Amino acid sequence: MQVRILCFVITSPINLDKRAIHVKKTWGKRCTTLLFFSSEANTSFPTIGLNTSEGRNHLTAKTMQGFRYVYDQYYGEVDWFMKTDDDTYVIMENLRYFLSSQNTKDPVYFGHHFKPKVKQGYYSGGAGYVLSKEALKRIATTGNNPQFCNQDGYDEDVDLGECMERLGVKTANTTDAMGRSRFHCFELEMHLFGGYPDWYYEYDANGAKQGVNSISEYAISFHYVPQQKMYALEFYVYHLRPYDKDEIARKLSKQIRVLCFVITSPMNLDKRAIHVKKTWGKRCTKLLFFGSETNISFPVIGLNTSEGRNHLTAKTMQGFRYVYDQYYDEADWFMKADDDTYVILENLRYFLSSQDTRDPVYFGHHFIGKEVKQGFNSGGAGYVLSKEALRRLSRTGSNKQFCKQDGGQEDLNVGICMEKLGVKIVNTTDFLGRTRFHCYTLESHLFGNYPQWYYVHDANGAHKGTDSISNYAISFHYVKPQRMYELEFFVYHLNPYGIETGHQNLNQPANVFNMKKYLFSEKVAFKGHV
Known part of the structure; x- marks a missing residue:
């Protein structure tokens, strides 16, 4: 079933x-129709100019006039009508899913x-709210009085x-079947950790909950999203994938x-290391912290x-030797990371x-430099050693004649x-690429x-985007x-x-068939995703 949604965004000349x-x-590009309303028309953007002054004192005028404009011009073209602010982020697929019922x-x-x-009750303006055709008709006609x-x-x-209540337009529950919220009047960070302003505990109809388990996996909107965060959200939601959440990932985890x-320090245990332990670190086969x-x-x-950046080389070299002595046979690969690195283990x-x-x-983030012909891998991004690499580093590499044991730049x-x-x-x-x-x-x-310096040393050309x-x-x-x-x-x-x-097949074609050795015991159906 097609769910056509018109999105209209309240903005201002200085915020275009x-x-x-x-x-x-x-x-916004995922809306069926996207409109911007402001106090001034801008034909190149474009924005639709409304008969109102600028400023927060006139948000009601912008919104009421916007709904009337939408009713007059687009009522027959879409099914639902969403009003948002210009710092709201909306996941349209999840909105359509919710509205489909x-x-x-x-x-x-x-x-x-x-x-x-x-x-x-009423709905937060910042989180965005969505009107049915009947609701729009009532607010644009009778609500004009x-x-x-x-x-x-x-x-x-x-x-x-207040207007909706007088017009007989009802509010409805928007939480999912587990009571988790879909629309959010703050950014994700606040809904995860709390720290809400005092008024919110009185206002929120869902109990001002916090944490991952309070937010629907099919969340629809977040508010107060800065411009760079919008693009980060785009990448997280529509691009970044943990490699197959189902049977392949489970099998790879075992095989x-x-x-x-993780390299850390006494002062960073509660500031950083504990959060590695509570998040991505729990997906490692074995997780160790060195300080x-x-x-x-x-x-x-x-x-x-000793502690300090000048001794990162010593921490790393000693850490690898410890791992070799104690865990060489218990893992296949060995990753060194910092306590502010985030890793997607799948x-x-x-x-x-x-x-x-x-x-x-x-393996890691490849840097080039005159000191080493083949380059080196960034310490902060984390790098991964094979068993043979670990063996060589821990045995021959412990010789000062071959390898520096302390001081200088650890990754170099x-x-x-x-x-x-x-x-x-x-x-x-x-x-x-x-x-x-x-x-x-x-x-x-x-x-x-x-x-x-990054433009000089990044082996992949310091690309962006x-x-x-x-x-x-x-x-x-x-x-x-x-x-x-x-x-x-x-x-x-x-x-x-x-x-x-x-998943996509993004490993080099010549190596793809090597995966079969990890999956030999069971045939797994690959789901295509491009």
Whole structure:
């Protein structure tokens, strides 16, 4: 069934380039019809100019006039009508899914439900709200009468709620079958962690809940989304995929054993390391933390080294030797990461499924430099050693004549050591040339916010944008703790309805058949996804 939705966005002349353009370039393009309303007409953008002054005191006028314009011009062309702000982000597939079970002939509207001020409650303006055809007809005709509805004012969503109640337009529950919210008047981070303003606990009709389990996997909207975050959301929702959530991922998890060891420090255990432990780290076959001090309760393995960036090489070299001595036979691959690295283990296992751990190789975000002919892999993005690479690094590499044991730049020192030991760097881009390991945040790689040195040293050309990042990305760096939980939500919980995760064959064609050795015990049907 086709669900046609007109989206109209309230904006202003000063926000066209700051906000509205980013709605237009992201989620807005999935609306059946997209309109922007402002106090001034702009034919090039375009915006529809309304007979109202600018400012928050006139949001009610903008909204009421906008609905009348939509009724006059588009009533017969679509089924549903959504009003949003210019800093709202909407997942249209999930909105259509929700509306597919509703009847647009009913006098109803939907959104993030607030309970005070209006007997039946009203919907948050920032989260966006959606009107049926019957609701639109009533508000654009009878609602045009000032005796029924305020025509201007500051509290647009309250004014509209009072108007709807007088017109017999009903609110309706928009939570999913598990009571989780779909529309959200704040950005995801706040709904995950709480920290709501005091008024929200009184207003929210769903109990002002927080956490992953309070948010529907088919969430529809979030508010207060900055411009760069809109593009990050686009990538998370429509591009980034954990490699097949079903039987293949489970089989790879058992067959491709990855030991992750994370470099941390005493002061960062509660600031950073604990969040690795609670998020992506739990998907490693084995997870270890190394620091300068032992902490039995966390636990952290204490190494014979001082704290500080000047001793990252010592931490890393000693860490690899510890792993070799204690866990060599318990894993197939060995990944070193920082405590602000985020790793999608399913995608790492998929990539490694076409590699041979008996080869002397290591993988990561490839840098080039005059100090080492083959280059080296970024420490922050994380790098992965085969069993043979670990053996060489831990045995011959412990000799000071071959490899530096402390001081300097850790990832460069490891790279120089690897080259001397005959351990090769292998290309980690996907079949489309897109990067898997990333030494910066997603936003940096989307927008190219790179320091000057990066253009000199990045082996893949310092590309930027969605098309430069693999859908099956493995790692990002400089990820703040709260962002780790956001990534968890987007990667493992949120589903844009009707867009399957599936998988693409993005390993090199010559290596694809190597995956069969990990899947020999059972035939698995591959779901196509392009």
